[in-house]
Amino acid sequence: MVTEPSAIAEQKAQAAEAKPLRVDAQRNRDRLVEVAASVFAERGIDASLEEIARQAGVGIGTLYRHFPTREHLVEVVYRREVEALCAAAGELAEKHPSDVALEQWMQRFVDYIATKRGLATSLRILLNTNSTLFSDTSGRVSQALRQLVEAAVADGTIRGDVDASDVLHALSGIYSAPDTPEWRDRSRRLVKLLMDGLRFGAVKAR
Amino acid sequence: MVTEPSAIAEQKAQAAEAKPLRVDAQRNRDRLVEVAASVFAERGIDASLEEIARQAGVGIGTLYRHFPTREHLVEVVYRREVEALCAAAGELAEKHPSDVALEQWMQRFVDYIATKRGLATSLRILLNTNSTLFSDTSGRVSQALRQLVEAAVADGTIRGDVDASDVLHALSGIYSAPDTPEWRDRSRRLVKLLMDGLRFGAVKAR
């Protein structure tokens, strides 16, 4: 990666790579990603690419120029979603006391995973194939979590004898639980339980 | 599985399940599996199913009736090949001294894996998805190997302080080696090396 003079407030990270896309091209690309996110969420990862192009109001050729394979498109959508999830950490931290921020972020994490459950197989394949994707995103997620946990530990709203990796470990247990209908509710309860445990013995009583 | 009165010399195992297929149907089915094996080997696991039907001289509809999805077809082909590999163990054991039989079988195992290397990703996915397939076939393979190893230990052509699982372990190392151009040759040499080790200290000197 080349050193960027001012990478401030770059709306979309991909916009800054190499050449600044022509405005119509950028517009179409953004549109495609947005539509793809909703179509994938709705119809699954095997949704018709022609359908996506149609909904985005572009020709199929345009879709393929921007995203040579289905996987390219899926990857961009996935990265964007992970990015949004991680960005939420910062926002929550500003608006809420740090323990509440942590709890809400974990709930959001659960919700996010819930939408991905159906796609699990395909996603796992993608993550196996493209290991950069895996390390990038999991790094990003654990960084967001660390930020929240450390803040909460620092101001005493949760106990001090845990760190981010403990919490991540707890969350990964949730992820790997079998995919039953009650999964989501159970996971939400588990997050609450986890938070109660974290708050117990905190410096500041509630 | 219902008790079978006489399951003797059933040419193809699948022929015995439930209803005895009409002869034309059985003929077409066998033909399809045979052609599929060669086409998959040649063009990879994503080969055109219409091509397979064409080469087998049947309509695409016939292929789909017998094998509702690509995976069904791949699975049958794969099982058939593993079966052939394991059957070879018995034949080799009859024709050769037991240490030679073991060596030749391992070489054949290497050859077999070699043809599957290119398909590794897709196959791994299939084996993950269909865990029965995995346990069935790996069980079958290790059984064949055990038969050979035990015979060779019993008649003293290889040393007595190893068992089948040791040898399988050694072979699995071969499998997981990176997929370089020299893979096959190196693996063949490794098998020879392994055999030398096994023969060393055998009761009967060569």
Next chain:
DNA sequence: CACTAAATCGGAGGCGCCTCCGTTTATTAC
């Protein structure tokens, strides 16, 4: 503004997937 080169668009076309159903064939009963 007009003009041009470069970038982008978009859909026709060729191929494969899979389903559906009218036609053909094997089997059974007589």
Next chain:
DNA sequence: GTAATAAACGGAGGCGCCTCCGATTTAGTG
């Protein structure tokens, strides 16, 4: 052998994938 019936055949058709390239649009220049 013939008729009846169940089973199997096979290809047309609709859809999606992906490529290719002529038409269109943009950004830059005078």
